[in-house]
Amino acid sequence: MTVRQASGSDRYPRIYAVVRRIPKGRVATYGQVAQIAGLPGCARQVGYALHALRGDSDVPWQRVVNASGQVSRRSEAGMDQIQRQLLEAEGIVFDARDRLDLGSKRWRPRSRPTQAEQGRFG
DNA sequence: AGCGAGGCTGCTG
């Protein structure tokens, strides 16, 4: 079965739902968001979904970084610096290599993903 | 309808 928990094209909304849960001052990786959203292995889609966001959305996209703890470089120049600034404003500290401490800043959801986030009988 | 690209990841040297 190649069926995934995702159904149809409601992947983006679920990705956004997960990202919205990331508390201020914490970060999550693309892969982490993908897994919680019920799309394991689809980290790239998370990046794509966030890229599709409009500036007026209420999704804290800046709290999603890559597995190295770095702000990923995007097609739009300058946006990566903006992301870093937003994170620093939330108390995230970057080292000389532009990396943050995932070990302590990583978001650890206590409760399991909601059904809506996993897309099961939403 | 085929193909390349995009805010990635985990594994292997």
Next chain:
DNA sequence: CCAGCAGCCTCGC
């Protein structure tokens, strides 16, 4: 710890 490679899914041309 860093570089290279294949896998993931959707969008646009």
